[in-house]
Amino acid sequence: MSPAVRFQNVSRHFGSVRAVDGVSLDIEPGEFFALLGPSGSGKTTCLRLIAGFEQPDEGHIEIFGETVEGVPPYRRNVNTVFQDYALFPHMTVGENVAYGLMIKGVEKSVREAKAKDALAMVKLGGYEGRRTAQLSGGQRQRVALARALVNGPKVLLLDEPLGALDLKLREQMQEELKSLQTSLGITFVFVTHDQGEALSMANRVAIFSDGKIVQVGTPTDVYERPASRFVADFVGSSNVLPPEFAASHSGTPSWTSLRPERIEVVSDGAAIPSGYASVKGLISVISYQGAVTRITVVTEKLPLIASIPATTSLRKGDHVTLAWPKAAMVAMGESA
Amino acid sequence: MSSKGKTVSPLGLRISAIGGLLFLHLPLFFIFLYAFTTEEKSFEFPPPGLTTKWFGVAWNSRPDIWPPLYLSLQVAAIATILALIFGTLAAAALSRTKFFGRESISLLFVLPIALPGIITGIALRSAFDIMSIPFSVWTIILGHATFCIVVVYNNAVARFRRLSGNLVEASMDLGADGFQTFRHVILPQIGTALLAGGMLAFALSFDEVIVTTFTAGQQTTLPIWMLSELIRPRQRPVTNVVAVFVFLVTLLPILAAYYLTREGEHTGGSSK
Secondary structure, X not given: OOOOEEEEEEEEEXXXXXXXXXXXXXXXXXXXXXXXXXXXXOHHHHHHXXXXXXXXXXXXXXXXXXXXXXXXXXXXXXXXXXXXXXXXXXXXXXXXXXXXXXXXXXXXXXXXXHHHHHHHHXXXXXXXXXXXXXXXXXXXXXXXXXXXXXXXXXXXXXXXXXOOOOHHHHHHHHHHHHHHHHHHOOEEEEEEOOHHHHHHHOOEEEEEEOOEEEEEEOHHHHHHOOOOHXXXXXXXXXXXXXXXXXXXXXXXXXXXXXXXXXXXXXOOOOOOOOOEEEEEEEEEEEEEOOOEEXXXXXXXXXXXXXXXXXXXXOOOOOEXXXXXXXXXXXXXXXXX | OHHXXXXXXXXXXXXXXXXXXXXXXXXXXXXXXXXXXXXXXXXXXXXXXXXXXXXHHHHHOOHHHHHHHHHHHXXXXXXXXXXXXXXXXXXXXXXXXXOOOHHHHHHHHHHHHHOOHHHHHHHHHHHHHHOOOOOOHHHHHHHHHHHHHHHHHHHHHHHHHHOOHHHHHHHHHOOOOHHXXXXXXXXXXXXXXXXXXXXXXXXXXXXXXXHHHHHOOOOOOHHHHHHHHHHOOOOHHHHHHXXXXXXXXXXXHHHHHHHHHHHXXXXXXXXX
C-alpha cells in the first residue's frame, strides 16, 4: 500500500529563502503525524504543499500514490483545519459545515443531514442555525473540524489546531482529536511548535529545522534518542554534554544528551549505585515548578540541570552529588 | 461615548457650524423654490407668485428634455457597469498580492478622482484625437468610467483588505474552484461595498459636466442641457424642475450607499 503522503526531495523557495529544503518523508495511512519545529522551520509550508496552496519548486509529492504536482487544492482529497479556523462569516454554522457538499452538488436535504451528523460528532449538535460570530474559540475550532471532516478527506491537515485555545480546553481537545482520529481511521497531519502537544498526540513526529527534517520517529524515539543537539534541545530540555565530558563519565566520546529527569541527587555518604555515573557540584539555581523542582548544579566542567521531586529540602548553595544511569546518556550526531 | 455626547459645545462654535451648513445648503433651497416661481424670464426674489405648472410644462411640452435624460441614464449605467468590473478586478489584484510598485499603481487608480476634471478632460480629448477615435457616446462613457472606477475600487479595496485570505483558501480547500469561490465567498463579502460603489459611481456620472464637455461630440447629456438652458431666458423654471429631478436621482443612491457601507462596516467589525 502506498503511503498516505510521500515527499521526495521536495523544496520550496521564497526568493532566496529555502522554506522547505530537500525534504523526503513518508506518512503512512491512518497515522497521526506531527510536523514539529520552531516558527520559520518549514513545517507550515510542508502542510500547505500537501493541501495544494503551495507548489514545490523541486521534488515530487504523492498523496495515496497519486502525483499531485500541479493539482489545485480543490481537486485534492485532503481538507484543512486552519489556524484561525477561517469560518465563513456570512454563513450559519450549518452552512459552513455543508459548504464542501454544496460545492459538490449534494442535494440540500442530504447535505443538511450530513452537516448535522458532523456537528454532532464534534459535540455541537443543535448549533446548525447559529452565526459563527456567536461562538467561542473552542466551538469555532469544532465547526472548522466538522467542516473539514464532513467531506470524508483521505488526509486531514491541521495547522496549529490548538494554538489559540487556553490550557484546559487544549488538553480536552487533544483527547478528542486523538479519539476522533482513532475512530475515523483517517490520516491526520498536524503542525505544531509545541513539543508537548506533538509528543502526547502523534504516533510519529518529524522535527523541522531551517527547512530540513532533522529527525523522524515515534515520540519515544525523538525524546529518548534525539538525533542531534537541536532535537535534544527543542524536544523537552536536555543537558547537552560535550564529547570529552561524556567520555570521562563512561559515555561515548561524542555529543551526548542527558535528560534532567534522569539525574538524581545522591545523599551524602551514600554509595553510587552500580551502572551510574556521578559528579559533584554546587546548586546555583533552584526553581519550584509545582510537580517537580528544577535545580541547576555547577560542576567542575559545566552546569547540569536536574529535575528532582518537589519534596526536596535542598537549598541554593548546597553541595550535592549528582548521579545518573550510564544508559541515560544518549550519543548524538555531531551536527547542531 | 455617552458622556461625550452630553458635553455642550460653546455657543460661538454652534452658531458658526450652523452658519457653515446654511451657506452650503441654502442654495439648494432656492433651486427648489424657483421650480415653483411664476416668473419665467429671470430668477426674481422673492418670487412674485408660486405655481406648480412648470412640472406639467416639463412633462408635457418640452420634448427636448427627454433625449439628454436618456443619454445621461445610458452613460451612467454603462460607465457604472464598466467601473464595477474593472474596479473589482483591480481591487482584488492589488489587495491580495504584494509586489514592487503596488502603492504607485494604487495611486494611479485613485488619481482620476483627485485630478481636476478639466485635466482629465483635456488629456482624454487629445488622446482620442491622436488615436483618431471619433467623439461619441462611447467617448463620454470612457471619460466617465475613469473616475467611476475609482469609486468602486476604493469601496472594494477596503472590503477586500478585511476579507481574510484564509477564507479564499478555505473555500478552495473545500472543493470550490476560483469562480465558485468568487460567487459563494467573495461576492457575499464585498457585495454591499460594490453596490455602494456602483451607486456613487452612477450618481457621479449622472451629473458630470466638465469631462463630458471635453469628451462629447454632438451629444448633450442632461447637465450640459441644463447649462445651455440657463443662458436662454425662456421657461427658466423648467430647468429648476429638471434640477430637482437630478437632485433626487443622485441623492437617493448616495444616501443608500452611505447606509449600505455603514452597515457593512458594522457586520465586518462584529465578525472579527
